[in-house]
Amino acid sequence: MKTAISLLIILISSLGFSQNDKSDTITIKGIIFSEVDGKPLGNAYINYTSKYKYSMTNENGKFEYKYLKKKKDLNEKIEISALGYEKYDTIIDLNKDDIIDLFVVLKTRFGLNRQKALEDINQGEINILLSGGIAPVIYKGDKKFTKKYQVNFIEYGCEAISERSLIEYNQTVFEYLDKKFGEKWRKEIRDDVSGL
Incomplete structure (x- = not known):
């Protein structure tokens, strides 16, 4: 009988704690998009600065994090970053809602896109x-190629460039070259150019 009562007390205590834990837990979720094509961005990092915790978007650009709030926590700074994109910072109010939805469009570094091309x-x-590299x-x-077709090869080296923006920029230049020279330049260009 003592064992049954002890188990009942432990069960009731754990239910009480789990309810308190639930009220102190906030779900931070969202979707991160690329400005280049408006599509979801996989492998973006979400940094919860005061917790020293990270989460990452999946292939559909989605993320979800269960944030365990302490009594003194009023807000949280979140940093979102992805390779080749500018970092995005925001501050969320931890006392407003239990579920916080973020929808963020990340801008590319160097503004490389069709418009820039x-x-x-x-x-x-x-x-x-x-x-x-x-x-x-x-x-x-x-x-010989650059002189013949009046182009410059620009290599960013170890600077992180979004592959999507690189391709969009280059494809715009390729359209220009097709109109000016036909497609013969495509047989002469180096093989490692993105977007061909």
Whole structure:
């Protein structure tokens, strides 16, 4: 009988604690999008600064985090980042709702997109962007290609560039080259150019 009463007391106590824990838990969730194509952005990091905790978006750009709130917590600074995108910071009020939905569009670093490519073309700067490592890679035929088609190869080296923005920028330049030179340039360009 003592064992049954002890188990009942433990069960009631744990239910009481779990209810308190539930009221102190806030669900922070959302979807992160890329400004390049408006599609969800996988592998974006969400940093909850006061907790030193992270979560990450899935392939659909979604994330969810159960935030255990302490009594003194009033708000939380959240930093969202992804490779090749500008960091986004926001502060959320922890006393407002039990579920907080965030919908964020991340901007690309360097503003590389279709619009930037069109602006560069209009200014006579015909650039083909390369994503590389620390040391730039230069091929034997690069000098001949750039002179013949009046383009520049720009390599960002170890700077993180969004692959989506790189492709969108380059594809806009490729449309320009197709109109000006036909498609013969495609057989002469180096193989490691994104967006071909």
